[in-house]
Amino acid sequence: MRTVLNIPEDLLDEARDLLGLDSKSETIISALRELIRSKRIQELKSLYGKIDVNLDINKSRRRKKVTHKG
Numbered sequence: 001m002r003t004v005l006n007i008p009e010d011l012l013d014e015a016r017d018l019l020g021l022d023s024k025s026e027t028i029i030s031a032l033r034e035l036i037r038s039k040r041i042q043e044l045k046s047l048y049g050k051i052d053v054n055l056d057i058n059k060s061r062r063r064k065k066v067t068h069k070g
Helices: 009-019 024-046 057-061
Strands: none
Touching: 009 024
C-alpha cells in the first residue's frame, strides 16, 4: 500500500542507522512491528497476578497411550 507521510528526515535516518536497514520502507515496517511487539508484551505483563491458573502439571503431562493398528 502506498501512503504519503511527513516524517522528519533526521528521525528516519537515525532509526535506519540504528536498525541497520537499507530502505525507508524497511525501517518503518520494522519500527511498527517492534512497537506492536512491545505493546503486546506490556499488555501481557499487566495481566501478571490477575489470572489464576490452577494447573496440575503432572496430570497434564500424562497422556493416554495411543496404539496404532498396522
